[in-house]
Amino acid sequence: MSIVTAPVQDADPRIKLRVSPYRNDADFAPLSGLGGGRPLDPVSIADVLRNAFVYPPHTIYRDVRVAVIGFDPERDLHAAPEYxxxxxxxxxxxxxxxxxxxxxxxxxTYHRLLCDAVTRSTAGMQVPWMLQSGGKDSSSLAIAVAEARPDTTCLTYLGGREEDEVESARAVARQLGLRHEALVCEPGRAYDRYLAMVPRLPLLSADFAMLSYADLVTEIARSGGDGVVDGLGSDIYFGTPVDARKSTLFRMARDLPVPAKLFEAGPVSRSFVACFVLATLGMDPFERYFPGSRFSDAEVDRLLGRPVAAQSRQRLRVFQEELANARTIEARKRVTLAIVEAGAGFPKGQYTTTALGLRQAYPFCDAQLAEWVYREVPDALLIDREGHNKPLVRKHIARRFGELPYVRAKGCFRFDLCGLAAERFEQVHAFAVEARDLVPGAARWLEDYRGRMGNKFFASKFYLLAVVLPWLLSRADAPAQRPDA
Incomplete structure (x- = not known):
């Protein structure tokens, strides 16, 4: 991967990183040793609190940009980015x-291209481990891994009681002759592992699977693995149908001013669904596509001690032309997924593996595979008439296994949000007190909502602070650190 610095006179401090796995591997070496020397961007802090990630091509640093998918790495991403x-x-x-x-x-052809993608992306790995959710993508990927890299160990994360993917994932791995391990989420352990790598995380993202990923990659490193294989990346070229429930949710986003007191009313404050619906009414329609419960604009302004949320919203402008060309909900979701993957999905893997010195592979991002699916696979094998996604992938699995128990549902790295709040509230509150120059309203927010952490809506916001505050504190000597700087 090449690093481009803008050609200004002597030493322009601005950095542009090529970090798209659809192009090549990420290399954050230019940021090594500079954690306390680069100016933090308060608007990017607002991005993370509002949406759990920084809008690309921006980063948490004012003078660092990332060339993710959709942005031309040869253009000046500091002055005139185009998406x-x-x-x-x-x-x-x-x-x-x-x-x-x-x-x-x-x-x-699909099987051959996927095997080739596995071979290319894992070429530098001696002891690869694959993150196996038990869903469609990871099951299809496991078939190719068993042929191209049979020395791979599969690892499944059990993050919540509602999950059932371990049984399916284990059955797939064993039938393919792959070793399989499972890791049960323990919020305190995962958080300790995240804190241990914070000083070495090159940039900041608060993806809702960040702590899960920190837990997983630490386990892999402790077990002697030197590389992580992830099945992320195919949704944007296969397509992503939107069911009726999600379609209704997106249409509910009205950008209305929702008084904070409504969330604190007795029955409402105890109901995740009620809080989630109220928050949706107050959200920008586009940003409701993003997963999770996050801080409202008013809350962000209070957390940062100044009106900065509006500047975060302005960063949507760079995507407006592309969104205007997306004429259906499915098309808009496809663009949205690309933005979320670039800002949160891939970074959780790229940042944590970089911190531990591991390699990262995303076989589904292979250029030959992606272009072939996008251009040569019939529409009916991308999304069928019933609205099922990835019929081609389902048929690939069925040829080997028949119908798998978890193929119908979506897998992810869920995390016990309420458990984290119960175990680590005082620790995060201490971080908030220490970070009062950076996020002056964080301690007060935690004190106000201490008794509501049993509701996942509030625990999700606690999670954001738990991820963001220690990272900011680790760079607290950076110039322009105050939110009003």
Whole structure:
């Protein structure tokens, strides 16, 4: 990966990093040893509190930009960034129809390209470990891994009582001849592991799987692994259907001023669903596509001690033209996923593996595989008439296993948010007191909502502070550290 610095006279401190896994591997070496020497960006802090990630191409540092998918790495991303989503659903390339396509040939090509992607992306790994959720992508990927890298160990995370993917994941791994391990979420252990790597995390993201990922990659490193294989990255070119419930949720976002007192009313304050719906009414329609419960604009302004949330919203402007070209909810979600993956999805892996000196592989981001699916696979094998996503991937799995128990549901690295708040409230509150120059309202917010952490809505916001505050404190000697600087 190459690092580009803007060609100004002697030494321009600005840095531009190429970090898109769709292009090549990320290298954060230019930031090594500079954690306390670069100016923090208060608008980016607002980004993280509002949406759990920094809007690309911005980063938590004022003078660092990232060239993620959609941004041309050859352009000046500091002064004039332009966003062009490469996998538009409309207008899309003229794909062959299902009637003329040879399904057997398509499945053989898909399998071959996926195996090749695994081989290329893991070439530098001696002891690879694969994160296996038990869902469609990881099950299909495991089939290719068993052929291309049979020395891989599969690791499944059990993050909540509602999950059932361990049984499916273990069955897949064993039938393929792959070693399988499982890790049960313990919030305190995961948080300790995150805190241990904070000084070495190159940038900041508060993805709701960040602590899960810190837990997983630490476990891999302790077990002798030197690389992590992740099945993220295929949704933006396969397509992402939106069910009726999510469609209704997106339409509920009205950007209305919702008084904070409504969330504190007795029955409402104890109901996650009620709080989530109220928060949705007050959100920007586009930002409701982002997962999780986050701080409102008014809360962010109080946390940072100044009106800065509006500046965070202004960063949406760079995506407006592309969003205008997305004429359906599915098309908008496709663009949104690309933005979220670039700001949160990939960074949770890139940052944590970088901190521990591990390699990271995303086989589904392989350029040859992605372009082939986008241009050559019939629409009916991307999303079928019933709205099921990835029929091609389902058929790839079915040829080996038949119907798997967890293929129908979506897997993820869930985390025990309420458990974290119960175990580490005082520790995070101490961080908030120490970080009062950076986030002056954090301690007060924690004190006001101390008794509501049994509701996942408030525990989600606690999670954001738990991730953000120690990272900011580790860079507390950076210039322009105050929010009003």
């Amino acid at each position: 062009r989503f490469p996998f538009r659903s409309s207008p899309a390339p003229q794909r062959p129809t299902a009637q003329v396509a040879d399904e057997d040939a398509l499945l053989q």
